[in-house]
Amino acid sequence: MKKIISTPRAPKAVGPYSQATEASGTTLYVSGQLPVDPATGTMPESIEEQTRQALENTMAILAEAGYAPEHVVKSTVLLADIGDFAAMNGVYARYYTRDMPARVxxxxxxxxxxxxxEIETIAVK
Structure with missing residues (x-):
């Protein structure tokens, strides 16, 4: 059984997909989150602020579905420039502080x- 998850605290999907889909009430698949502020529709400039916004969007979707950061088992991070890895990683580490998810x-x-x-996330309860 699948359930579509949507919250106004994260940007609306910009294509034919959902913010997230929950499967069998125990696994949440969060679509890739861009660093778009849901209130303004704008993106910050720096990689640090973009990472923060993408993760805030992810956290809002997790919360809407009744999940928490500790439920995240896998993240996929896409960077426009791999040279931004260290800066992105510094922000990412503030959101996952124990029992870190697997990541690529x-x-x-x-x-x-x-x-x-852009950050995609899978969480399991």
Whole structure:
């Protein structure tokens, strides 16, 4: 059984997909979150602020579905420039402080809307 998750505290999907989908009431698949402020529709400039915003969007979706950061088991981080890895990682480490999820990080040729970062998340209760 699947349940679609949506919250106004994260940006609306910009295509034919959901913010998140919960499967069987125990696994949450969060679509890649861009660093878009849901209130203004704008993105901050720096990689640090973009990472923070993408993670704030992720946390809002997790909370809407009744999950917490400690439920996150896997993250995929896409960077427009792998040279931003250390800066992104510094912000990311503030959100996952214990029992860190598995993670992979790739440089992408380009990200939607000219973003510097996009973060996809899987959580399990």
């Amino acid at each position: 990080c790739y440089q992408a040729a380009a990200l939607p809307m000219g973003a510097k970062v």
